[in-house]
Amino acid sequence: MSMTRSAFALLIVGCAVLGARPAPAAKVVVDLGGAKGVTTVGVLNRWDQDGNHRKPVNPKAKIDAPALDRTATNTGAGKWEFKDLPKGTYDLVILAGNRVRIEGWQYPPVLEFDPFIPGDGTVDDKDTEEWIVDDIKKSRHYENKVVPLYLARSKEDKNVIRVLMMLLRDKTTSYEGHFPGAATIRHEVWQYDWAYGGWVKNKRTKVLDRILMHRNELRQWTWLWDAKLGGIQVEGQPVTIQYDMAERLGSKKLKGLYPY
Numbered sequence: 001m002s003m004t005r006s007a008f009a010l011l012i013v014g015c016a017v018l019g020a021r022p023a024p025a026a027k028v029v030v031d032l033g034g035a036k037g038v039t040t041v042g043v044l045n046r047w048d049q050d051g052n053h054r055k056p057v058n059p060k061a062k063i064d065a066p067a068l069d070r071t072a073t074n075t076g077a078g079k080w081e082f083k084d085l086p087k088g089t090y091d092l093v094i095l096a097g098n099r100v101r102i103e104g105w106q107y108p109p110v111l112e113f114d115p116f117i118p119g120d121g122t123v124d125d126k127d128t129e130e131w132i133v134d135d136i137k138k139s140r141h142y143e144n145k146v147v148p149l150y151l152a153r154s155k156e157d158k159n160v161i162r163v164l165m166m167l168l169r170d171k172t173t174s175y176e177g178h179f180p181g182a183a184t185i186r187h188e189v190w191q192y193d194w195a196y197g198g199w200v201k202n203k204r205t206k207v208l209d210r211i212l213m214h215r216n217e218l219r220q221w222t223w224l225w226d227a228k229l230g231g232i233q234v235e236g237q238p239v240t241i242q243y244d245m246a247e248r249l250g251s252k253k254l255k256g257l258y259p260y
Contacts, residue, residue, distance in 0.1 A: 024236030025084040030092065034078040035245035036094070037097040041080040042068030043090035043232070046208070051109035051116065059210045061219060063101065063185075066093055066209075072200050085234050094245065099221045100253070102245070104229025107152055107162040108206050110191040114154075119227030121152030122148035132161065132192050134197060141200075143169040143184070149225055149255040159194035164225060165205075166256060170215040183215035187225075224249075224256035 072080035091104040107117035112136035123129040145168040154160040191202040
């Protein structure tokens with residue numbers, strides 16, 4: 001009996017599906033060192049391998065309800081467990097009572113074909129870092145609080161520096177007509193390139209999040225960023241992440257939004 005080309009192709013695809021192995025997954029345990037008041041531990045798989053968003057940034061996102069890809073189960077004694085976390089690179093997000101959010105990150109490519117930069121990277125040049133911070137401070141922005149939180153230089157290209165930015169407007173906004181008291185906050189990755197003997201801000205950026213909420217509520221939040229919680233690699237083997245949340249919060253070294 002003869003077989004058409006389309007039927008043969010379907011047979012090949014069917015065999016491939018039947019013979020395909022499931023993507024590796026692993027148990028991931030987050031040990032928060034007995035921290036109290038934690039309500040949620042979750043992960044975000046923000047970027048694909050090229051640094052593009054896996055999901056569009058939601059302009060209606062809630063600060064206390066991030067769109068997590070997976071949430072962990074509280075197993076007691078400050079430990080939270082992801083039973084089967086698929087292979088990937090994740091940023092951890094921790095929510096706790098009294099309006100606390102702590103989040104990990106890594107710097108995605110701003111331009112095509114560029115590499116990621118780990119969140120714990122540095123600039124290793126005080127003068128350059130101070131110049132970029134000052135340039136951001138002197139530039140005009142729609143937001144009234146524009147804060148460079150962390151900076152890192154690319155190891156592959158010393159002429160590239162990326163910045164994790166917090167942009168907040170708690171003055172009157174264009175939303176006032178239908179949302180009195182509205183404030184906005186968002187986080188972005190900016191890039192500075194060395195060109196013609198000086199550092200120049202690239203016009204392109206990568207947005208991590210956008211939040212619209214009442215300014216009185218926003219001013220009560222603690223939303224901090226910690227490189228220790230970013231770029232978590234899951235390859236199929238069990239992973240344990242030790243994170244003394246009380247110590248990290250108490251050190252006041254983490255950068256981000258504090259109540260004001």
